[in-house]
Amino acid sequence: MKKTEVIGVLGETAVLLELMGESPFRVRAYQAAARTLETMEGFESRVADGTLGEIKGIGPALTEKITTLWETGTLDYFEKLRASVPVGLLEMLEIPGLGGKKIKSLHDSLGTETIEELRAACKAGKVAKIKGFGAKTEEKILAGIANREAYNARHLWWKAREAVNPILEGLRGLLQVERAEVAGSFRRHMETVGDLDFIAASTDPAPVMDWFVGQAGVEEISAKGETKCSIRLAGGMQADLRVVPLKQFFFALHHFTGSKDHNVEMRQRALSMGLSLSEWGLKQIDEGVSSAPPPASIGTEKEIFTALDLAYIPPELREGNGEIEIAECGTLPVLPEVCDLRGVFHNHTTASDGRDTLVDMATAAAARGWEYLGIADHSKASFQANGLDEKRVLAQIEDIATLNRSGEVGVHLFAGIEVDILGDGSLDLPTAVLAELDYVVASVHSRFSQSEEEMTARLVRAIEHPLVTMVGHLSGRLLLRREPYEFNTTKVIDAVAANGKIIEINANPQRLDMDWRHWRKAADKGVLACINPDAHAVEHFDFVEAGIHVARKGVLQSREIFNTSSLHQVRERLAAMKP
């Protein structure tokens, strides 16, 4: 069985155990193990030599189950568990207000196994009669089922921002509001976000909450208490607001920024120092460990970290991926910013499927202050995208050279191509043509359903081609729409490192590919990143901001990003990469 499948089984086991009403700690153990495996290096050898149990969070029971899965491809424990839980129950977890225990209770008393049956039971008033349920729960379940159908549960970060900015501005404009921020996965710059979390500091919550629920675009008020309320916006996005006194603001902001894993570690660290950290503050625990008293008041989020002897951890890094250990040393890396970029390399023009011309694109790039712009239109195999054949490539090289010589645009243009990686890993254009270009982006645009072995070999072969400079959108995923194709990420990254090539950070908000979770390890192997907007129009240059988010979450530094280099350096490096 493949590693990704093992991870899938562990994750599904956690969900199934939850539905069985198992101990939440056991559930958590499976979730944690799945996450650990996702980023684990040398998984195969550890399974083989039996050292899996040395990893924190993986004990004897999980070692045995993972080993069995890996070696035999099946696990009795899991199969029995899955057979005992109807699939409909898994889907019910997506309904707000329903967790493992309530779903189990519904199943036990009514025998509901599908969402349709649950809907029918609600409509017949049967659910309200169950102990622990009532009329309101029944209504909420019905509404939840309807919403689930109407809207996707998650949204692209880029899309969510359109909702966030006006709300933040509105909150900050209120007389009663001293501070307001957005927290949650949005603040951590996750590629997709579920709910939006707003925190406001005020001594007078009522008018703030009234404004929040009364905004234009609010479709439903899902909850409204004294200090917390929850709305659903047009488009289906859920937004929560919490109003706290100013002295609690930064604690609340930190808490609701998360992630959950980060918070757990922070609280554990506080406890070890004789302190208790919560969204309400930092207090001294009376007994036990001697410790310095916490600061009397906190005026920035940074001071919370300082109180725990940590360097400030930017929100993007708060994923429970060892950021606290790094911050312990007080040496957090300086993360890149949009202004560090001096150009981009994967951009389309009207020659293929872009909306703007070469000159338009160059002018817009110059207006951003970029020093250079790489043009990489599609190659001929991308027929639907009007890909360029040999002749048109050579013509475009000529156009670019002419434009560069003319000095009409204040940016240096590099002639490139986004060449299709064909099914067997060969490239869509002959070497003689590719050799005429300044650089080559190689991408997969077809035959996504190849086996992991085929796709891995295909990518590796393309990477090993001497004229390939970088790999475009490595996994081919479309967030919330299409899963990545199957390939061995480690092998591909190793091939890129071994050949001194570059991996693109495709900054299209729907791609954000290669995923930030792989970046730190890839960079440690010497792989360079190149943040590219995959622009099909001048306004798509804005996407680089999302690309910077990926780099920051991946803990990359500017020197690890190819296109933070000056024009002079880029020229030299591109030339050096050519055979």
Added chain:
DNA sequence: GCCGTTTTCGGCCCGACTGTTTTCAGTCG
């Protein structure tokens, strides 16, 4: 399920909100 220079058993982050209760369980973040 995992974990342990106080523990191999008894912990595992913690508090608000909701809807259901008559003192609290479940869910959520």
